[in-house]
Amino acid sequence: MHELSLAEGILKTILQVAEKEGARKIKSIKIEMGEILLVNSEQLTFCFDIISKDTLAEGAKLDIIFLKPRLLCNVCRKEFQINTDEDLPILSMICECGSNDVTVLSGREFNIKSMKIEED
Numbered sequence: 001m002h003e004l005s006l007a008e009g010i011l012k013t014i015l016q017v018a019e020k021e022g023a024r025k026i027k028s029i030k031i032e033m034g035e036i037l038l039v040n041s042e043q044l045t046f047c048f049d050i051i052s053k054d055t056l057a058e059g060a061k062l063d064i065i066f067l068k069p070r071l072l073c074n075v076c077r078k079e080f081q082i083n084t085d086e087d088l089p090i091l092s093m094i095c096e097c098g099s100n101d102v103t104v105l106s107g108r109e110f111n112i113k114s115m116k117i118e119e120d
């Protein structure tokens, strides 16, 4: 499952940082994520809750910010955004000129922006 491997990546990274900072507990984590990754935030939170048990991150809240993808049409050179409110956003990567020859400029980001910890 996509979400599980992402959750594992988040946990591994934040635990490394938390150890360095001498954290007693991780309270929350802010994550920026491109919508093209098609991550289900509920599933990601669910996976994270399970794998973070008995670690410093147990009970930490995931604060996920989704970034709108930006695309460039290779035919008419227009930059546009896809509407990802639809069920299958990956299918709507089509420019208004009708071309689906597009370059993804952004939308695949996956960044851990910050986290709140409790120090000793």
Ligand SMILES: [Zn+2]
Pocket (backbone or CB within 6 Å): 073, 074, 075, 076, 077, 078, 095, 096, 097, 098, 099
């Ligand atoms: Zn176009």
